[in-house]
Amino acid sequence: xxxxxxxxxxxxxxxxxxxxxxxxxxxxxxxxxxxxxxxxxxxxxxxxxxxxxxxxxxxxxxxxxxxxxxxxxxxxxxxxxxxxxxxxxxxxxxxxxxxxxxxxxxxxxxx
Amino acid sequence: xxxxxxxxxxxxxxxxxxxxxxxxxxxxxxxxxxxxxxxxxxxxxxxxxxxxxxxxxxxxxxxxxxxxxxxxxxxxxxxxxxxxxxxxxxxxxxxxxxxxxxxxxxxxxxxxxxxxxxxxxxx
Amino acid sequence: xxxxxxxxxxxxxxxxxxxxxxxxxxxxxxxxxxxxxxxxxxxxxxxxxxxxxxxxxxxxxxxxxxxxxxxxxxxxxxxxxxxxxxxxxxxxxxxxxx
Numbered sequence: 001x002x003x004x005x006x007x008x009x010x011x012x013x014x015x016x017x018x019x020x021x022x023x024x025x026x027x028x029x030x031x032x033x034x035x036x037x038x039x040x041x042x043x044x045x046x047x048x049x050x051x052x053x054x055x056x057x058x059x060x061x062x063x064x065x066x067x068x069x070x071x072x073x074x075x076x077x078x079x080x081x082x083x084x085x086x087x088x089x090x091x092x093x094x095x096x097x098x099x100x101x102x103x104x105x106x107x108x109x110x111x
Numbered sequence: 112x113x114x115x116x117x118x119x120x121x122x123x124x125x126x127x128x129x130x131x132x133x134x135x136x137x138x139x140x141x142x143x144x145x146x147x148x149x150x151x152x153x154x155x156x157x158x159x160x161x162x163x164x165x166x167x168x169x170x171x172x173x174x175x176x177x178x179x180x181x182x183x184x185x186x187x188x189x190x191x192x193x194x195x196x197x198x199x200x201x202x203x204x205x206x207x208x209x210x211x212x213x214x215x216x217x218x219x220x221x222x223x224x225x226x227x228x229x230x231x232x233x234x
Numbered sequence: 235x236x237x238x239x240x241x242x243x244x245x246x247x248x249x250x251x252x253x254x255x256x257x258x259x260x261x262x263x264x265x266x267x268x269x270x271x272x273x274x275x276x277x278x279x280x281x282x283x284x285x286x287x288x289x290x291x292x293x294x295x296x297x298x299x300x301x302x303x304x305x306x307x308x309x310x311x312x313x314x315x316x317x318x319x320x321x322x323x324x325x326x327x328x329x330x331x332x
Binding site for chain 1: 175
Binding site: 123125126133156157195197218219221222223225226228229230231233234 | 235247248251254255256257259327328329330331332
């Protein structure tokens, strides 16, 4: 299985770079993955990552983009709960890319 | 069939969770189906009712507890969950034992609802 | 509706549930469910009772494979694979019970 190395520690990932063990996640790992995705992490990025991790903790799945967008709108307001805002933060998809940084599996239904 | 292109899909769940993989497979297919804007409903018959039991703790069997995911269905606009009354009662359960809001139907009502479906998928 | 059952009623509750829940229509017994359509089985009375509400079919290749071609219950219509297809086409919806 592929691995990434952060601060001298190695972590298992799948073929696409998603962390295999949810418990492996920490800020350093997140920053490392973000870098490989060419993301400049801002407060707004972290807000989405935090939201995703809380969503996963509650429901045990990574939400589909449509569901994520709606849920973020509900919690953080309509100016953030729209796909333009989320795609600007995560150009390769708020589902796939943000979940990867958040250390979550790829969203169900995301092919 | 109601609106143009929208079909009524019913997922019929009759197996308890964890003993077999059917319950989890059903849930995953349901989540994927949600992306296609169809009229999706879930029916829980026989041991399928056990899927919705509150308080599942799977640490001891080292299996993922997917029961919280039923609570995510609302966010996926899947709000039609039906439970067979006789099956629930035969298992000593009441609506209060279930982790989501459901509509309880008698066998006869459940059968009538099935007749209205375009597609029925058994798990 | 067409209800397809593939498990023996002596080892599975599937046919029971189908008969309890379904409002009527066609039932097609295939694979191990064909045992329900044979004379002298413990489920015979229930199948006979169900015949007032359902038209019961059984798949002949599965009956033959199990050596029971001479023991099909009266009132059960046997069909081949072509008849299976006809039943699916004739019904507006179909449920393959698991």
